[in-house]
Amino acid sequence: MNEQTLSRRFFLKVSGAFVALAAVPSTVHAFYQDVKSFLVPPKETLPTTLTINKQPYKVTADTRSTLLDLLREELQLTGTKKGCDHGQCGACTVHVDGQRVLSCLTLTAMLPGKTVTTIEGLADGEKLHPMQQAFIECDGFQCGYCTPGQIMSAVACVNEGHTKSVAEIKEFMSGNLCRCGAYNGIVEAIQKVAK
Amino acid sequence: MEFFDNELSTLMPAEGRVEAIAKVTGKGKYAAEYTVPGVCYAVLVTSSIPAGTIKAIQVDKAKRATGVIDILYHQNKPVVPGFADETKIRESRVGLPVFYTDKIYFKGQPIALVVAESLEEATYAASLITADYTAEVFNVDFVKTHPSIPLKAAGKERGTVDEWSNAIHIVEAEYTIKEEVHNPMEMHATIAEWVGDNKVKLYEKTQGVNSVQRVISGLFSIPRENVEVISEFVGGGFGSGLRVWSNTLMAVMASLQVKRPVKLMLTRPQMFSLVGYRPESWQKIKLGADSSGKFSGMIHQAKHTTSVFENFNENITRIARLVYDFKNLKTESAIVPLNLGTPTWMRGPGDCTGDFAIESAIDELSYKLNEDPIALRLKNIALKNDPESGKPWSTHFIDECLEQGATKINWKNRKQTPGQVTEGDWQIGYGMAIGMWTSGRTQASASIVLDKSGTIIVRTAMTDIGTGTGTAMQNLAHESLGMPKNKIKVELGNSNLPPAPSQGGSTGLASLGGAVMDAATLLKQKLATYAAAINAQYKDAAAADILLSENGISYKQANAQFISYADLWKKVDEPTIEAEATSAPGEERQQFAFCSSAAHFCIVRVHSKTGKVKVDRMVCVADGGKIINEKPAANQVSGAAVGGIGMALMEEQQADVKFGSLLGNDLAGYHFAVNADAPIIEVSFIDKPDPNINQMGSKGLGEVGIIGCAAAIANAIYNATGKRLRNLPITPDKVLLG
Known part of the structure; x- marks a missing residue:
């Protein structure tokens, strides 16, 4: 009997304590949620030093800023295009340390010390890069919006050595969408430069 | 930067x-790329339900975020008189009527704009x-809904159905095409800036600056000339840029509200719901033929x-x-309202859809x-007269397109019985189809300017969306004037320039x-008048006899009676010599009917285990009249054929019938x-x-490149596999289950 009573008492005490404990954190939690919903985190910036088209840049960018938005909205380098902002179309392709990279999936904060080349940095002064020249001669574009990304990828495609056949070029250029469908000229231009 | 690059031109x-x-x-x-001092940024908030009414919008928290200038929504917006x-x-x-309603018509509808x-x-x-x-019942289910929407006559019935109901050969089938989305690579964007109380300047992604000008001036009750629209570079359109959509209106409203220039670029997901699409469709064809293969009649129904x-209504x-000589023809159509954004014209609108069904049915027949499908078509094509108006075609060379295409693809190697050719697991087949489009022409203006540096500038408000319009202007000016091409500049895509459609x-x-x-003729006449003051030979010179070169003008042949620009300018008081002309269709439209056409031929391979379809070859022979720039044409x-491959094999927008959302919401969810x-x-x-359409003899090309393409591929798949x-x-x- 005693055991049973003790046991009941023990049960009541313990469960009471649990109820009390449960009540406190839930109030705190709700309070925390209230505060959180009221507070809006302020913008944060981060100074970053990087090289773009052989020029040193010291930028203080919003920590949320992508390389693409930095180029287009802050530095007026609008040759790099925004086609999806999701890494699905290739229009924003630039070179980072010589590799093709999607600038919409690259935060500026990831780039200290890196070397970026955009379409504006491809020509040697007024002398066009052979790939730019080939795109003109082969009419490798129509509206021209995907073109800077196509050219940056095309240069990388040649450097990577993926130009052994039409099929290989097509495969390795399939991350760069062209809604005008100017694929004939794009392939032809790459073949011309790869020779 | 100007359309034509001055510094690098040489x-x-x-x-x-x-x-x-x-x-x-x-x-x-491009539109969003101009540097405009003081510009601020707008981002859209869209509805999370497909139908209902907005009870309240909570903007307080957003207002406290860093950098926010204002938030527009239905209870906070500027006055739009329209x-x-x-x-x-x-x-x-x-x-x-964006922000002027609290009603929600589709998921993704703009409800607020943060600046x-x-x-x-x-x-x-x-x-x-x-x-x-307050959510309401919605419907995004075309397949379930369309049977309850009754068909109505679409155009006058030719002959009667009774006349051919017992035709010897009948093909009767239904066809469906899923919604397709334009998705030009440049997302729709606007920079709007009010300059003064009733003047606004827009850098705009559009296919027509004058149409934007008309809509904005009407809505905001300001004179048309007070709306300046600049669209020098346009990153594709395919039809989505033919209308003024809510994003443009919101940018103009926001700029009015915050009194600063505002930039609004849609996100890719927003491109799927806000700027049109080719609507999902259902069609039924009943096609009859007599024993000789002559078509006896057709019923074409579409929704x-x-x-x-x-x-x-895109008139499927x-x-x-248009294409075949049907003595008996009945066409009916209907539209099915759903809780989606409004569809719009997309490359080859209507015809592209209708052609797929008709050309598939003819192949089946x-x-x-x-009988060889080319021979069957040639027997039935209305080659002499437009079957609708009865007018003679001005020119129509679809027969030659068929002949050339067949030779190019080696049509003679095609097997008449399907499923005959295999290569390992691949089945190989040939297919073809034809497409047509009426060749329209509307009023347009252009001007040509000669300046003191000896440079020609050709101007028009028309945009170049990648079609090569600017290059054609340069080519035409070069051909008409004789001036070398590197001395001819082009300015276009600006509403201040001579108006154009x-x-x-x-x-x-x-x-x-x-x-x-x-305009070139007028300019030469003007030059002849000035030249006559120096050399009397020019007095009665016909424009055709005047030639321009880098340094001056000559009469009848190069260097004859040469007058240098330096001498010529001494007789001219104006800073430039300018001629503007407007051309429009005329009497010829009463006499003739006009069309462009194309024949598509392809070889496809179909994998018998995976159902994958690969287009091995695609040949397109097109009649667009005289070709002005061969390479861009x-x-x-x-490019249109690439669009046709997408239409045939992968482009597919679907709506989630339970939640009203679009499944193809980005370029990973929607494939072209x-x-x-x-x-x-x-x-x-x-x-x-x-010879009759215009001075150059050029007909349109943009649509015919896609119209027959999807049917040619489907027909080739049948030839490869025997699956229709x-x-x-x-x-x-679908290939595996077919």
């Missing part, structure tokens, strides 16, 4: 486009906005989606009245008759070319053809001038 290879350097160097400015009441909204014909100092700030603040709705707030059965419906060059040539047609999906497209032209697939896109699952 480096341009002769065969390149006029704007080529601007495009390959990234210097050409949206003052229900009648005015209807009359404005802009579709969605902030930077794009990141506006994007973050937009994520903090929430809304309460497609529209929005619940606007009627859009129009092409039934050819197997029933055991939108770039669309395959009418751009056909409309504008005449104006350029007329071929590029345009091959990438480089590896298309073979090298083989394009050629008949290239014979049409009537529902687009033909994805591997």
Whole structure:
């Protein structure tokens, strides 16, 4: 009997304590949620030093800023295009340390010390890069919006050595969408430069 | 940057486009890329339900975010006179009266617009906005709904159905095509800036600056000339840029509200719901033929989606009245309102859809008759007269397109019995189809200016969306004047320039070319008048006898009676010599009917285990009259065929019937053809001038490159496998289950 009573008492005490404990954190939690919903985190910036088209840049960018938005909205380098902002179309392709990279999936904060080349940095002064020249001669574009990304990828495609056949070029250029469908000229231009 | 690059012009290879350097160097400015001092950024918040009413919008939290300037929504917006009441909204014909309604018609409808100092700030603040709705019943299910919507006559019935109901050969089948979305690579964007109380300047992604000007001036009750629209570089359109959509209106409203220039670029997901699409469709064809293979009659029925707030009818059965000589023809159609954005014209609108069904049915008939599908078509094509109006075609060379295409693809190697050719697990087949489009022409203006540096500038308000309009203007001016091409600049895509129609419906060059040539004639006449003061020989000179060169003008032949520009300018008081001309269709439209056409031939391989379809070869022979720029023209047609491959095999937008959301919401969820999906497209032209359409003899090209393409692929799949697939896109699952 005693055991049973003790046991009941023990049960009541313990469960009471649990109820009390449960009540406190839930109030705190709700309070925390209230505060959180009221507070809006302020913008944060981060100074970053990087090289773009052989020029040193010291930028203080919003920590949320992508390389693409930095180029287009802050530095007026609008040759790099925004086609999806999701890494699905290739229009924003630039070179980072010589590799093709999607600038919409690259935060500026990831780039200290890196070397970026955009379409504006491809020509040697007024002398066009052979790939730019080939795109003109082969009419490798129509509206021209995907073109800077196509050219940056095309240069990388040649450097990577993926130009052994039409099929290989097509495969390795399939991350760069062209809604005008100017694929004939794009392939032809790459073949011309790869020779 | 100007359309034509001044600084780099001498480096341009002769065969390149006029704007080529601007495009390959990234210097050409598209709408969102102009530097406008003081610009702020707008980001949209869209509805999370597909139908209902907004009860409340919570913007307080967003207002406290860094950099936020203002938030527009239905309870905080500037006065738009064109949206003052229900009648005015209807009359404005802009579709969605954005911020002037609390009604939700589709998921993704704009409900608020955050304006902030930077794009990141506006994007973050937009994520903090929430809304309460009273939800209502919605419907996005075309397949379930369309049977309950009755068909109505679409055009006058020819003959009777009774006359051929007991035809010897009948093909009767239903066809469906899923919704397709334009998705030009440049997302729709606007920078709007009010300069003064009743003047606004827009850098705009559009296919027609004058149409934007008209809509904005009407809505905001300001004179048309007070709306300046600049669209020098346009990153594709395919029809989505033919209308003024809510994003443009919101940018103009926001700029008015915050009294600063505002930039609004849609996100890719927003491109799927806010700027139109090719509607999902259902069709039924009943086609009859006699024992000789002559068509005895056709019934063509079609239905497609529209929005619940606007009627859009793209006239799918129009092409039934255009191509073949049907003595008996009945066409019926209906539109099905759903809780989706409004559809709009997309490359080859209506005809592309209708043609797929008709050309598939004819292919099916050819197997029933055991007759070559080319021969069957040639027997029935209305080659002499437009079957609808009875007028003679001015020119029509579809027969030659068929002949050339068949030779190019080695049609004689095709097996008449399907499923005969295999290569390992691949089945190989040949297919073909034809497409047509009426060649339109509308009024357009252009001017040509000679300046004191000896440079020619050709101007028009028309845009160049990648079609090569600017290059054609340069070519035409060069041909008419004799001036070397590197001395001819082009300015276009600006509402301050001579007015022109939108770039669309395959009418751009056909409309504008005449104006350029007329302006060239006028300019030469003006020059002759000035020259006559120096050399009397020029007094009665016909414009055709005047030639311009880099240094001066001559009479009848190069260097004869030469007068240098330096001498000429001594007789001229003006700073420039300018001639403007307007050209428009005339009497010839009463006498003749006009059309462009194309024949598509392809070889496909179909994998018997996976159902994958690969287009091995695609040949397109097109009749677009005289070709002005061969390279860009071929590029345009091959690009259209790439679009056709997408339509046939992969492009598919679906709506989630339970939640009303779009499943294809980005470029991972909605596929169009990438480089590896298309073979090298083989394009050629008949290239014979049409003597009646305009001064150049050029007909339109933009649409015919896609129209027959999907049917040619489906027909080739049948030839390869014996499976008749009537529902687009033909994805591997449909091939395996077919």
